[in-house]
Amino acid sequence: MPHFDVAIVGAGAAGLFCAAQAGQRGLKVLLLDHASRVAEKIRISGGGRCNFTNRHLDIRTGHQHYLGQNPQFARSALSRFTPQDFIALVQRNGIAFHEKHKGQLFADHSAQDIIAMLLDACDRTGVQRWQPCTIDRIDHIDTGNTAQGAGRYRLHTAKGIVQAHSLVVATGGLSIPKIGATDFGYRIAKQFGLPIVALRPGLVPLRFAGDDWAPYAGLAGVALPVRIATGEKKQAMAFEEDLLFTHRGLSGPAILQISSYWQPGQSLRIDLLPQLDVAAALQKAKATTRKLLPNVLAQWLPGRLADAWCQRQSAWQGPVNQCSDKALAQLAQSLSGWQLTPSGTEGYAKAEVTVGGVDTQALSQQSMEAKGKPGLFFIGEVVDITGWLGGFNFQWAWASAHACAQALEAAPAPAA
Template identity: 40%
Template sequence: MEIDAIIIGAGACGLMCAVQAGFLGKKVIVLEKNSKPGAKILISGGGRCNFTNQWATTEQFISANPHFLKSAFNQWTADDTINFFETYGIVGKEKTLGQLFPDHKNAKDVVEVFTSLCEQMEQEVWCNIEVKDIEQTNNGFVVNYAIGDKVKAISAAKVVVASGGLPIPKMGATDFALRFARNNGLKIIETAPALVPLTITGKDEDWYAQLSGNSVFCEVSNDEISFEENILFTHWGLSGPAILQISSYWRRGEVFNINLLPHQNILELIENERKTNGKVLLSTLLNRLYAKKFTDALNKFLPLTKTVADLSKAEMELIYQTIHEFKVKPAGDKGYDKAEVMRGGIDTDELSSKTLECKKIPGLYFGGECMDVTGWLGGYNFQWAWASGFVIAQNL
């Protein structure tokens, strides 16, 4: 069978690569470990699929070399993603902060765009395939794979590794790309779960657990960055958009800050209350700002039963620190089972930024999550997957 390339992985990057290669008249075969393509796309956004972010730039990505992304994002922009999906009947609707979801459609429809185009262009997607290894030959590459008990091989001049990262093993996540890279002397930036809930243990564990299910709009920050979104208290610690965002910048043992009232100053609110009605209890004032259950929980730290007029200078300072500088030191994270993406991966220095071809192994390309490119929550990682798939297809 004459084919131009083998693509390992029928996720967002692999499917986009197959379709874009088809547009250029190139024949590819996609090898997928799962029983159907696009497994991770199908569960994204609770099945709704936040397929891009209209404000995506290189600024929302973590990498040892953030400049690496510029070439790919110049070749395939967020507007290109929006136009591509609109062409096939999927119109983006902004939910918040530039996040685009399909209007009146869902993740299944996103996958259907790719599977239909692959079928039309006779780009084959083989499922239930476990890739074992890639061997270099004089004419290109041989990919050894297992289907059931049988081990087979397929050859092509070029190979694309778009097999994803380590998160969500039950969805077929595999370390194949990282293993292959290590075995071939490619540098790996240390990997860790990212966009992941954080756990609290020890003396504060019960305090967080009692608030499970409560959500508060906050600013979460460390020395490097800050995010304003909701946090969600859970039985085991913290989750919610702001926590997932800061988790990508958090390292075990570090403390970060939560501002529980980012757009107001609690001391000013107390002073204003003192002028009008000093007999108001601190708890009454806080109940105007938060759910009662959350206010009640703050009793552990604050003199809720005191009137605002009776608060001492030391108590005012304590209130400010608790509301605006609430310190959190997580014990750890919920691991790859609950992480949305992987931080770290194959060092971008090993690849051409213009083509994503491996410098040490010509004809071999890496794309998507297996690389040291990690986006924020909100469609950014999909944008990287589409862009890297497009870029690789242009060079097969």
């Protein structure tokens, strides 16, 4: 039976990076994945160019870009492997990259460059990779050598039975099942008695009921910058990002960001013109032009949206100089305080991440090791840490993988 210092389940961002880092430390590493293609989520991310980190992440307040029952849990790993550390790695490998928006870094050529970098690091350090390879069962074998913390993990795989001193679960979440996402990591956690924080889709488009959405269904493809908010008091969250109308609801960065915080039944509050004092601008237009109100709005909004918006009330369809002050005030309020309640999300099929996961209370924030379960580690998306849109989830994958890899131990030598 083959023996390894560590078996890593899941060859995505976290699993690949952890394997390479552990290999660099001289450990004997086995990396397994059930999918036939490696790192599919890296490959499709960022429009195929992989938004691999965000240079604006401040290690002193980095947890503010994450959610979970305890976002502070992420600080330790994020402070010990920073965006600058991963940027330096990308530069050493000669991968050209650029910044698009708000610190978001993308490979110039292709996400495949990032995958190739990680695979090369694994190959150079002797990591054995079995893919595709399913796992039928995982057993914990207690050797009784507690002085050395010598737990053993036996994996019954499609390529035979293997044994490892440590087991790292890097299986990701439920998002995008068509590229291989499963609940396998959560099942492993439950097998070993670790609690799971309730799962739901994150960074996902939102849907609206048919009748409520009918006035806007024809706006698919319209995009504009907005300010969007949900929740109340301490649970309130807001973002200023671009909004995109779709046939069934809303998407774009603004919606993806807020979706991770939105709860079923809550309303969204959207300011469609956050950089404009709409009431004052409409009063000025009333005093200076005879344009139809939809044409006035088209100075600040996409034309299709301006037309559709003014169709909501007959008082908003005539010349602006003939509109009453009350009608203009109502129009201004509707644009700056649009409230609507989603009927749901587009689900895991369209979600970029999974919110929830292995409860961080059951893990060490220094090593990602399960408390009371020597040699069992959970890293990346399978953990209850979810980042904002813009490279923060990949940075959590790198950082949690690095923290884990530095804590892994070689298997103790057999007793003489």
